[in-house]
Amino acid sequence: MSEEQTDFRESGDSGSRSQSFAVVGSGPAAFYAVEALLGQSDFDCHVDIFDKRFAPFGLVRFGVAPDHPKIKSVTKRFTSLLKDERVRFFGNIEIGRDLSLERLREEYTAVILAVGAPGDFKLGVTGEDVPGVFSAREFVGWFNCDEENAALPVDLSTESVAIIGVGNVAMDVARILLRSPEELARTDIADHALDALKGSKVKQVHLIARRGPGQVACTLPELKELCGIEGVSTHLHVEDIRVGLSPEEQEKKDTKKILEFFEDIKQSQDSPSGDKALHFHFLSSPAEFLGSEKLESLKLHRNQLRIVDDWAKAEMIPDSEFSIPCGLAFRAIRYKGVPFGDLPFDEGRGVITNSQGAVEGCPGLYVAGWIKRGATGVIGTNKPDAKETVATLLSDIQAGKVPGASHSETAPSSIESLFDASCRARLLTKEDWFRIDEEEMRKGESDGRTRVRFVFPEEVLSFLGRT
Numbered sequence: 001m002s003e004e005q006t007d008f009r010e011s012g013d014s015g016s017r018s019q020s021f022a023v024v025g026s027g028p029a030a031f032y033a034v035e036a037l038l039g040q041s042d043f044d045c046h047v048d049i050f051d052k053r054f055a056p057f058g059l060v061r062f063g064v065a066p067d068h069p070k071i072k073s074v075t076k077r078f079t080s081l082l083k084d085e086r087v088r089f090f091g092n093i094e095i096g097r098d099l100s101l102e103r104l105r106e107e108y109t110a111v112i113l114a115v116g117a118p119g120d121f122k123l124g125v126t127g128e129d130v131p132g133v134f135s136a137r138e139f140v141g142w143f144n145c146d147e148e149n150a151a152l153p154v155d156l157s158t159e160s161v162a163i164i165g166v167g168n169v170a171m172d173v174a175r176i177l178l179r180s181p182e183e184l185a186r187t188d189i190a191d192h193a194l195d196a197l198k199g200s201k202v203k204q205v206h207l208i209a210r211r212g213p214g215q216v217a218c219t220l221p222e223l224k225e226l227c228g229i230e231g232v233s234t235h236l237h238v239e240d241i242r243v244g245l246s247p248e249e250q251e252k253k254d255t256k257k258i259l260e261f262f263e264d265i266k267q268s269q270d271s272p273s274g275d276k277a278l279h280f281h282f283l284s285s286p287a288e289f290l291g292s293e294k295l296e297s298l299k300l301h302r303n304q305l306r307i308v309d310d311w312a313k314a315e316m317i318p319d320s321e322f323s324i325p326c327g328l329a330f331r332a333i334r335y336k337g338v339p340f341g342d343l344p345f346d347e348g349r350g351v352i353t354n355s356q357g358a359v360e361g362c363p364g365l366y367v368a369g370w371i372k373r374g375a376t377g378v379i380g381t382n383k384p385d386a387k388e389t390v391a392t393l394l395s396d397i398q399a400g401k402v403p404g405a406s407h408s409e410t411a412p413s414s415i416e417s418l419f420d421a422s423c424r425a426r427l428l429t430k431e432d433w434f435r436i437d438e439e440e441m442r443k444g445e446s447d448g449r450t451r452v453r454f455v456f457p458e459e460v461l462s463f464l465g466r467t
């Protein structure tokens, strides 16, 4: 760790109110929270960011698809926050394992948890654990260089893959499976994934939508991009494209455009092009994943829609089962937040129970992003979300509800004393990250790629000369 990173707290003017905050996680919600903290004028402040991964940026690095490099340019904004002298970064440190949340709460005025949603919802159908059935989260981690999923046994020797759900994550998964490896080779996709995709036998991708074309969760640009991949023909399996929509809903701007798009697809689907195919099975839900040693097929049932409180609810049609052969299936039915220690947790929504960001019954503890509101929303959605959390925090400080705020002039113990020797040996600072970033970009430039990424912390430590 550099000297520069160890002594910031000594710099505070003991006569002025200076507060120090810990932010756990370094995804969009964390950085938007940091931005709001640095931008307030109530007091001087310092922020320490902790992340369990060696690299910052959360799902901007480990989620956003490799063929969408422009989206990742938001990291420039986050990097300028990281460069602020009031901010430190400690990577490779998992709060709750390497350092307890209790200790963090003792050391800082307040703590903001922006830990995202690192779990999965399940369908609750038979055979969900058959080898070859994965969550989209695991697959995304696999192709996006996430250490936790680098060894996922993705067998692309199958011709047919099923993806459950039609949100933007499902679009990403389908695109990576169908895009040509030559195009992917120019991106920062994981080398192990690129190698596997080069040998892929996948020809048919089946998207399983429990509702109709007018209720898809994905957005039009993502839909167009997927259906526009060269050599892939798109097929819609639905009779009525407008099913479940009132005349007023059909006229809503976004829905209208989606419906027009699907109408166009329907017109052209009888003259398929290319040797790969994308199938949209609307009004269909998984009933059972079949196979013993490995997945062989997916049994589905058909649904009808019933309007309940303005919501088109999918209901199973009895005796309507049909099957599609597939050797691989991905559940893309949303990521899910996981409990954090014994903090109050809403299991149904996968969120830490909170009121406008304040964790219930835990003064000085706050949440932001996906762990606060559930795994929905794009990068920008986390900005107002994090601003709301910081506004709650500031108003709690003013109201005297944050115990740590009153004794904040006392500098907390130095960062070294928070960790044991093994943590100190692998802890990475922002200066380390800037070197890693530069190296990844340098390798990318020499290989004609956007970036060549490190996958494992051990590789990173070795590059930094720390092993």
Ligand SMILES: Cc1cc2nc3c(=O)[nH]c(=O)nc-3n(C[C@H](O)[C@H](O)[C@H](O)COP(=O)(O)OP(=O)(O)OC[C@H]3O[C@@H](n4cnc5c(N)ncnc54)[C@H](O)[C@@H]3O)c2cc1C
Residues within 6 Å of the ligand: 024, 025, 026, 027, 028, 029, 030, 050, 051, 052, 053, 056, 057, 058, 059, 060, 063, 064, 065, 068, 071, 093, 094, 095, 096, 114, 115, 116, 117, 118, 140, 169, 172, 335, 368, 369, 370, 371, 376, 377, 378, 379, 380, 381, 382
């Ligand atoms: C596959 C996928 C693709 C996406 N693509 C786009 C896109 O193209 N455009 C777009 O606008 N939005 C996209 N999104 C949505 C966007 O990524 C999210 O809105 C956003 O990342 C949520 O931010 P967050 O900070 O709450 O969580 P995250 O980004 O998940 O960040 C959480 C951070 O917390 C860290 N962490 C977790 N637990 C601990 C712990 N115990 N100790 C320390 N650190 C911890 C994690 O390592 C991670 O860095 C995508 C989402 C997914 C899933």
Ligand SMILES: NC(=O)c1ccc[n+]([C@@H]2O[C@H](COP(=O)([O-])OP(=O)(O)OC[C@H]3O[C@@H](n4cnc5c(N)ncnc54)[C@H](OP(=O)(O)O)[C@@H]3O)[C@@H](O)[C@H]2O)c1
Residues within 6 Å of the ligand: 122, 123, 164, 165, 166, 167, 168, 169, 170, 172, 209, 210, 211, 215, 216, 217, 218, 222, 285, 332, 333, 334, 335, 375, 376, 377, 378
């Ligand atoms: N390019 C991008 O901008 C991009 C890329 C990736 C992700 N993101 C964002 O990240 C967020 C998360 O995306 P996401 O795709 O994970 O979630 P999502 O947008 O909420 O989509 C989830 C999909 O899963 C379906 N589903 C949920 N439970 C199901 C069940 N039990 N059985 C069958 N289907 C089920 C949903 O159908 P119902 O509608 O019927 O519930 C929906 O089609 C979104 O806000 C998304 O826009 C953005």
